Amino acid sequence: MDISSLLAPGAVRVLGHLTSKKRLFQEIGEIMSIVHGLNPSIAVDGLQERESLGPTGVGHGIALPHARLQELDKIIGVFFRIEKPLDYDSVDRQPVDLVFALFAPKDSGVDHLKALALVSRTMRDAGVVTKLRANNDPAKLHAILTEARAPQAA
Structure with missing residues (x-):
């Protein structure tokens, strides 16, 4: 599994200003609708349900919201700067x-955890994060993420 299998080029965006986490989730839902044909409210509800268990902001300016959804048949992601x-x-x-949001099928089991670990390792890479913060072009952001080689877990 690699990030290129999770993240479509159209699912990478740069946003100016958001007023709340709820608004962020709505933006993620809209991209899920545009790129993957998913009803936006399903994505938003899944993210809010998971967030109610505890925040997915992992520190250092990075959030990894995620949800398991019955409507999916593969693991997919959305990235926002x-x-x-x-x-x-x-x-x-x-x-x-x-923000790297990850969505997995309800029954994805360990594959969801592997995808989340891959994204987490990639987003902990200081070089990757520096490049992401220095770019405003969604195509470049996608390239940075998909070309990154996350360190393997020990």
């Missing part, structure tokens, strides 16, 4: 400017 960082209730209380 937010120009004005958003208050996200992250573990380190820092605002978020990089």
